[in-house]
Amino acid sequence: MTIDQGALTETAEELYESAPCGYLSTLPDGTIIRANQTFLTWIGMERQDLVGHRGFQDLLGIGGRIFYDTHFAPLLRMQGFVNEIAFDLTCADGRKLPVLANTVQKLDAAGRPMVHRITLFNATDRRKYERELLLARQKAEQATEELRRLNETLEERVAQEVAERMKAEEALRQAQKMEAVGQLTGGIAHDFNNLLTIIVGNIELLQRRLPDGHERLQRAADHAMEATRRAATLTQRLLAFSRRQPLDPKPVDANKLVAGMSELLRRTLGETVVLETVLAGGLWRTQADPNQLENAIVNLAVNARDAMPNGGKLTIETANTRLDEAYVEALAEPVPPGQYVQVSVSDTGTGMDKATMEKVFEPFFTTKAAGKGTGLGLSQIYGFVRQSNGHVRIYSELGEGTTIKIYLPRLIGSDQEPAEALAKRPAMVKGAGETILVVEDERDLRTYAVEALRDLGYRVLEAADGREALAAVEQHPEIALLFTDVVLAGGMNGRALADEVTRRKPGLPVLYTTGYTANAIVHHGRLDVGTHLIGKPFTYAELAAKVRRMLDGA
Amino acid sequence: MSAVLQRNNVKVVGKGQQPMLFAHGYGCDQNMWRFITPAFEDRYKIILFDHVGHGQSDATAFDPARYGSLHGYAEDVLAICRELELKDVIFVGHSVSAMIGVLAAIQEPDRFDRLVLIGPSPRYVNDGDYIGGFKQEDIEGLLDVLDSNHLGWSSTMAPVIMGNPDRPELGEELSNSFCLTNPEIAKHFARVTFLSDNRADLPKVKTKALILQCSQDVIAPETVGRYMHQNLRGSQLVLMNATGHCPNLSAPEETIAIMEAFLGEPAPIKAAAE
Numbered sequence A: 001m002t003i004d005q006g007a008l009t010e011t012a013e014e015l016y017e018s019a020p021c022g023y024l025s026t027l028p029d030g031t032i033i034r035a036n037q038t039f040l041t042w043i044g045m046e047r048q049d050l051v052g053h054r055g056f057q058d059l060l061g062i063g064g065r066i067f068y069d070t071h072f073a074p075l076l077r078m079q080g081f082v083n084e085i086a087f088d089l090t091c092a093d094g095r096k097l098p099v100l101a102n103t104v105q106k107l108d109a110a111g112r113p114m115v116h117r118i119t120l121f122n123a124t125d126r127r128k129y130e131r132e133l134l135l136a137r138q139k140a141e142q143a144t145e146e147l148r149r150l151n152e153t154l155e156e157r158v159a160q161e162v163a164e165r166m167k168a169e170e171a172l173r174q175a176q177k178m179e180a181v182g183q184l185t186g187g188i189a190h191d192f193n194n195l196l197t198i199i200v201g202n203i204e205l206l207q208r209r210l211p212d213g214h215e216r217l218q219r220a221a222d223h224a225m226e227a228t229r230r231a232a233t234l235t236q237r238l239l240a241f242s243r244r245q246p247l248d249p250k251p252v253d254a255n256k257l258v259a260g261m262s263e264l265l266r267r268t269l270g271e272t273v274v275l276e277t278v279l280a281g282g283l284w285r286t287q288a289d290p291n292q293l294e295n296a297i298v299n300l301a302v303n304a305r306d307a308m309p310n311g312g313k314l315t316i317e318t319a320n321t322r323l324d325e326a327y328v329e330a331l332a333e334p335v336p337p338g339q340y341v342q343v344s345v346s347d348t349g350t351g352m353d354k355a356t357m358e359k360v361f362e363p364f365f366t367t368k369a370a371g372k373g374t375g376l377g378l379s380q381i382y383g384f385v386r387q388s389n390g391h392v393r394i395y396s397e398l399g400e401g402t403t404i405k406i407y408l409p410r411l412i413g414s415d416q417e418p419a420e421a422l423a424k425r426p427a428m429v430k431g432a433g434e435t436i437l438v439v440e441d442e443r444d445l446r447t448y449a450v451e452a453l454r455d456l457g458y459r460v461l462e463a464a465d466g467r468e469a470l471a472a473v474e475q476h477p478e479i480a481l482l483f484t485d486v487v488l489a490g491g492m493n494g495r496a497l498a499d500e501v502t503r504r505k506p507g508l509p510v511l512y513t514t515g516y517t518a519n520a521i522v523h524h525g526r527l528d529v530g531t532h533l534i535g536k537p538f539t540y541a542e543l544a545a546k547v548r549r550m551l552d553g554a
Numbered sequence B: 001m002s003a004v005l006q007r008n009n010v011k012v013v014g015k016g017q018q019p020m021l022f023a024h025g026y027g028c029d030q031n032m033w034r035f036i037t038p039a040f041e042d043r044y045k046i047i048l049f050d051h052v053g054h055g056q057s058d059a060t061a062f063d064p065a066r067y068g069s070l071h072g073y074a075e076d077v078l079a080i081c082r083e084l085e086l087k088d089v090i091f092v093g094h095s096v097s098a099m100i101g102v103l104a105a106i107q108e109p110d111r112f113d114r115l116v117l118i119g120p121s122p123r124y125v126n127d128g129d130y131i132g133g134f135k136q137e138d139i140e141g142l143l144d145v146l147d148s149n150h151l152g153w154s155s156t157m158a159p160v161i162m163g164n165p166d167r168p169e170l171g172e173e174l175s176n177s178f179c180l181t182n183p184e185i186a187k188h189f190a191r192v193t194f195l196s197d198n199r200a201d202l203p204k205v206k207t208k209a210l211i212l213q214c215s216q217d218v219i220a221p222e223t224v225g226r227y228m229h230q231n232l233r234g235s236q237l238v239l240m241n242a243t244g245h246c247p248n249l250s251a252p253e254e255t256i257a258i259m260e261a262f263l264g265e266p267a268p269i270k271a272a273a274e
């Protein structure tokens, strides 16, 4: 068998017609002048309907047509070729055929475009895949966008929270600063008090022992005493600020208390300030040291007066209020939510700016001229109120005025009449030879107390610590009163000593003395019910009255 | 080089005094003038530039708000004129840039001597009696094709498609090296172009204008050329033998001859122009 070599080799014609891609030749204006069979089959047209009659661009949809004119044709002209352009061809039956076109521009001898050779690939699969890619990318972009937005608001939320935290921390720092200053001043004031007690005692001794006729010396002693009292007031206020003043809380009707002060307040305020009191009906009672509450109100009134040099109006109000969770949570200091009795003092004075307002509770902060203010008024109030489990709040507008609100916890339960209602009986001041055991580890203080009591007409036994004291109790059953310092050297404090002594001699009255209260005798700054205390520095007269009352069983 | 000149990739060539400023149309860059400018280089100062987002312009200067209408592009044209202190400008604008030139000439009429408008259209979308040649939805078709082609463009470059669009050096390796446009900017410009309507601006033009109208231009059909002519006072309309939308590329000799004829005429006396 012979094989016709020519028949075996595919002709260029065959290759052209049946290639797996479409071939087109067009004039520069797009007119199709040649097309292969593959292309005709794809598009479903007869050669004679296409060649010479249609432009390549006529096979495109409108979008493709614009793209052809604005991108494809200019690019081809400038570059000489264009690769991988995506078109959708419109087939005879209306179907769309996605293709990719590679095109080369052939020039004539003069360099002018002569013909375009277009190679077309059926890109159905690839374009579908690309669509999917595009969709996936759009989705990814959407997700990214969402994430970004989330992140943005997250940042915002974090920023907000950080700001709140910083505010809280700032408040906390302020509170801690107050606490630290409190401890420092408290410590100093305590030592000072001890010294003052000795000074007072010795001046009193001088005053009593000076023979008649030494008037100049008498006056000198009086001046010394006066200055010492002022010093004592100062340390008292410092102790109050550091929450170490001995408080004597009792059920208090703030309405009655305010009403009882009106005469005093009117005198304090002077003629130019109008005083108004607005007292709430059905006001709850509170538990607080009434003397200190009075003191606080007077301090506030004085501040208000100073803020109204040209006169104005001072309003004292009482009210029942509730501090809710949200309110107390925002405070730096721990204040339990619940019911409170509110006493507020408002003025129509100068008001304070923010910087001043932040500092007013600090001890010795004052804007007043030297000698006019010590800067302890509000510090003292702050300490007192905090020690009474209450809360103070300042509202102030520059040029408008100031309101200071004191919140004291409502007293629940006990319906007893306030103890303060019991009138103070005139004390039988002098002693009648009763035996008093004085326990005090500091020698000078002990001497002072012992001398004072002897002077008053008592028999006095003395001890420097618990052990000596207990020995004395053993030997002297006639002891009628134990007078002890709260803090004692030698391992046993005043409270423990008293417990031991009263175990042996039930009913024996015990009088404590202390500079401050942060110790065993006082629960959270309060006296235990039934304990008696005389704060240092105490005067001869105070001691006399207190001892007499206790021995008389008041 | 100043910021403006850098931003718009401005090129200045030619030996003449009077400036001839060429503005490329939609889909291209300044390369599209390569067959035209040599004919004028001896007698004019030729200024070429790329619109922001096109060609070798600074794509980072693209601000969708600024370029949200053709006015933003007109601003750029004026900025280039100011920067180069151009006076008596012959503005040659193709396609959408014809309208950009119209807007610039309205804003600073004294700066322009003549307007050469190639394939202009004040509005592409039909509107009542006005036949722009397109329906609103045709624009969607174009955006679709743009999407496909940017895919084709980038499918050879997987990193680009999968989120590396800001590596311009990849673009240089692409097979089509002219008229590269960032895909997003291309779509944005397509929308701004094909949805623009500047018919109301035409009566405000005081500069003498030449309109070159191709035959069988799908993008700017003859009816649109005639509309332009009617509404541009004192304009001259020339119907070309060239077909398609880019006679400057497909028929440069004819284009040059028509321009020469127009520019050879004495300059109009502005005050008397009507």
Ligand SMILES: Nc1ncnc2c1ncn2[C@@H]1O[C@H](COP(=O)(O)OP(=O)(O)OP(=O)(O)O)[C@@H](O)[C@H]1O
Pocket: A299, A303, A304, A307, A347, A349, A350, A351, A352, A356, A360, A361, A365, A366, A367, A368, A372, A373, A374, A375, A376, A377, A378, A379, A402
């Ligand atoms: N009602 C008020 N109006 C305006 N400013 C006030 C008022 N109350 C207090 N202040 C400001 O707060 C500061 C501190 O007050 P605080 O009562 O603690 O001390 P003081 O009044 O200056 O001195 P002290 O009360 O110890 O005599 C005052 O100096 C004043 O600047």
Ligand SMILES: [Mg+2]
Pocket: A299, A302, A303, A373, A376, A377, A378
């Ligand atoms: Mg004060």
